[in-house]
Amino acid sequence: MLWTIFVILLILWLIGWIGFHVIGWYIHLLLVAAIVVLLIQLITGGRRSV
8 A cells, every 4th residue: 555655656756857847846745755654664564454
């Protein structure tokens, strides 16, 4: 689940970085959120909820 969110946010960030400079700051905030989620998952050992 968290990997899916990370990938979606990363793709949105790449789209913003390539073409949408007006909302680029928002996309970068989403990238930061994705990295934070990824780090939390790595630190907690990648536990999966069922």
